[in-house]
Amino acid sequence: MVIATLGEVVAIYRSRAALDPARVAKRAGISIAQYLALEQGTAWPGTEVVEAVIKALQIPDSQRARLAAAGPLDQHLQSMLHRYDIPSLIVDSSWRIVEANSFARALLPDSARAGWNLMRWILFDSEARRRLANWDDVARSFSALLRDSVTAAPRNTELRAIWDTAAHLELAAAPSPTYCSESQVLVWRTDSGPYPISACLMTVPSERPDLRQVTFVPRNTHLAPVLMARGADPAPWYRPLLSDLLTCGLCGLLLTGGGQPASYNCATGCLPALRAEELEIRVAKEALARAFPAQACRELGVAQEILTAEGIDLELNVPVSAKHALDQWRRSMTDTQRRGLLTATLRSATVYPTLLPSGYPGVDLAYSWRELA
Known part of the structure; x- marks a missing residue:
């Protein structure tokens, strides 16, 4: 028998274990809606959910390797991402890279590595400190985003690890009513000429609340300072x-x-x-x-x-x-x-x-x- 999708594998192993969806969801520590989205293939519930279900159903490693899963992004979302002519990438709830267009790869070459994490790069990577002339301000903004992510998913082990490291380095943000990530400006250092400036825009793709799309929107405001x-x-x-x-x-x-x-x-x-x-x-x-x-x-x-x-x-x-x-x-x-x-x-x-x-x-x-x- 050829198994084509992750959802089909999950359904078969659930049937073999004689479990209903609610029982599997409870074992995995997720909602029944998240489980059904995975089994029925209606949405990608997130990497953490998939790992929890695989563990709950005791799916062997040999079976996981044979999966021909379509991946977390549908063709429409992938097409939209790659049509942008500015840097844009998609991360999961842990801020791990899911997909990036060519402009984002050029801006952030390390994002091509499997498992690359945007939050870790901003907060802890020396290259981020070198590239971002206003790193202190950007780090404060992203640590506030990290705090919100941990609050929303307190059982996410990767987020907790990032938070603990940030707290150890005194980067963890305290609650602030004035925090607004949508206005965050990034000033990118270059070896010569004016520094490019972009605004960090974050959106949630349609029907994918588990993902974030991060777009770096260029700003032409460097013209005036250079002229002056x-x-x-x-x-x-x-x-x-x-x-x-x-x-x-x-x-x-x-x-x-x-x-x-x-x-x-x-x-x-x-x-x-x-x-x-x-x-x-x-x-x-x-x-x-x-x-x-x-x-x-x-x-x-x-x-x-x-x-x-x-x-x-x-x-x-x-x-x-x-x-x-x-x-x-x-x-x-x-x-x-x-x-x-x-x-x-x-x-x-x-x-x-x-x-x-x-x-x-x-x-x-x-x-x-x-x-x-």
């Missing part, structure tokens, strides 16, 4: 700020800038001459509002602390709001910094003629923005 760092500016910018960014909405030509007083003009005369100072401030307000929402400003604050701790001085403090950024634009930024922030957020702006409420001619702007992670 001493000696880190790109090549100095001496041309009009909106050069190559403005297009006439009537003829499609790029607007040219220059002259005294400085203005932007359409070569065919479709538009009136546009005062450069007024137009640049108008575009800057829109670009800075997009570049510096409240969450981005909070992450920039973290980035500034990390860069300062690494010995990188900033010519300007990162802004605490879009309004603060506009004030820096007017008072403190160089044209090189202004141009860098514009091109980081704006692809182009199309200018159309219009009549102002006063009856005088004016212009409307239609923006094409870059996607910000």
Whole structure:
């Protein structure tokens, strides 16, 4: 007889032992719903549950090796995971790796090892301390997650072992009503260039409450600190700020800038001459509002602390709001910094003629923005 799935093996050994599902669940120390999910193949109840059932039914090692179990992830969940173009992995209730996409493998090469544990890596691995510039903050956040996991599964031996080690190293978190894992920022050290910043997003896959999907969502907030760092500016910018960014909405030509007083003009005369100072401030307000929402400003604050701790001085403090950024634009930024922030957020702006409420001619702007992670 060829046995195809783990559920079939479990059902046969239960029948041989003349046990009903409730009795097996009681012997294994699990709920009957968890047992039925395993036997009927409706959900993966977790590695610990499988091991407990195998032990309760005394399934021999020789039989376990012959199993052709499909694994904990169905094809839909695997397909979703591998379609992401950012690092994403799935862990079980003990934080052991279940599956990871190629981007996660590149970010965390050790995750390819069987039994690799994300919680252990964050809290105890020296490589995590080296890679994460804000390791102390990340470790506090993950130790709070560990505390929650132990509370939810107090009989999980692997979680208890991790908790005991964390407590010995004084990493175990005390209860905190202000703890929020969804806002955790990770700053990854690199050998050169700006440090990539990501936010750690944790979700529970549909119909799989025993698993966690951990996704590292890139944040583009490193652009502002790098532009504001001493000696880190790109090549100095001496041309009009909106050069190559403005297009006439009537003829499609790029607007040219220059002259005294400085203005932007359409070569065919479709538009009136546009005062450069007024137009640049108008575009800057829109670009800075997009570049510096409240969450981005909070992450920039973290980035500034990390860069300062690494010995990188900033010519300007990162802004605490879009309004603060506009004030820096007017008072403190160089044209090189202004141009860098514009091109980081704006692809182009199309200018159309219009009549102002006063009856005088004016212009409307239609923006094409870059996607910000």
